[in-house]
Amino acid sequence: MTEEKTVTKMAIRAAYDGLGEVMGQNARKIIFKAAGLIRVIDSPPEPNFDREFTLSEQVSIYRETITLVGAVGAQGILRQMGYKNVEFGVVTYHALDSIKDLPPGEKIVKCFEFSQAVLNKGRVVIGDDGLPRFDVFDCLTCEGAKSEKPYCAQYAGGLQFMADWTYGKGVMQVVEEKCKAMGDDSCLFVLRKR
Numbered sequence: 104m105t106e107e108k109t110v111t112k113m114a115i116r117a118a119y120d121g122l123g124e125v126m127g128q129n130a131r132k133i134i135f136k137a138a139g140l141i142r143v144i145d146s147p148p149e150p151n152f153d154r155e156f157t158l159s160e161q162v163s164i165y166r167e168t169i170t171l172v173g174a175v176g177a178q179g180i181l182r183q184m185g186y187k188n189v190e191f192g193v194v195t196y197h198a199l200d201s202i203k204d205l206p207p208g209e210k211i212v213k214c215f216e217f218s219q220a221v222l223n224k225g226r227v228v229i230g231d232d233g234l235p236r237f238d239v240f241d242c243l244t245c246e247g248a249k250s251e252k253p254y255c256a257q258y259a260g261g262l263q264f265m266a267d268w269t270y271g272k273g274v275m276q277v278v279e280e281k282c283k284a285m286g287d288d289s290c291l292f293v294l295r296k297r
C-alpha cells in the first residue's frame with residue numbers, strides 16, 4: 104500500500120527554507136536528495152495547506168540531517184531548524200495571523216494545537232501549571248534511535264518559536280522532559296519560566 108499524503112506543502116516549504124538558512128544551500132541539496140525529495144530542490148512547494156507529502160518524507164529530512172551532521176552535534180542544528188521552520192510558517196507565510204492577537208494563555212494553547220495538526224503527530228495536554236505540553240507519544244524521529252540526550256530537538260525548536268512569539272523572547276523555555284530515544288515512553292515537551 105502506498106503511504107497516505109498527510110503532510111502539507113507549507114510544512115515542507117518551511118523545512119526547505121529553514122534548512123537553507125541554518126545549513127546552507129549545498130547541505131540542503133545533499134539532505135533533500137538523500138531524503139528522496141530531489142523534486143523539491145529546484146522547485147520548492149508553494150506554502151499552502153495542500154497535503155502532498157508523506158510523513159516518511161518529512162521525517163527523512165530530519166533523519167538525513169542527523170546522518171550528515173552526526174548524532175552528537177545534530178541536536179543544536181535540529182533545534183535551530185525547527186525554530187526557523189516555524190518562524191517561516193508564521194512570520195513569512197502568515198500561517199497563524201488569525202490568532203496573533205489572542206491573550207497569551209489562549210494563544211499558546213492554539214499554537215501547540217496548530218503544531219499537532221500540522222505535524223499530524225502527538226497530542227496536546229494541559230499540565231498542572233495550566234500550560235500546554237506537547238506529548239509526541241508517536242515520534243517517528245526517535246523510532247529505533249538511542250541517545251543519552253533528548254534526540255528529536257526539532258520539536259523543541261519549533262515550540263520555542265511559538266513560546267517566543269507568544270510571550271516575547273527570553274520569558275519561557277521549551278524543555279524536552281522525556282524522549283523515546285532515551286528509553287522514555289514518549290517525547291514530551293514542556294514550558295518552563297526562565
Ligand SMILES: [Zn+2]
Pocket residue numbers: 239242243244245254255282283284290
Ligand atoms: Zn522523539
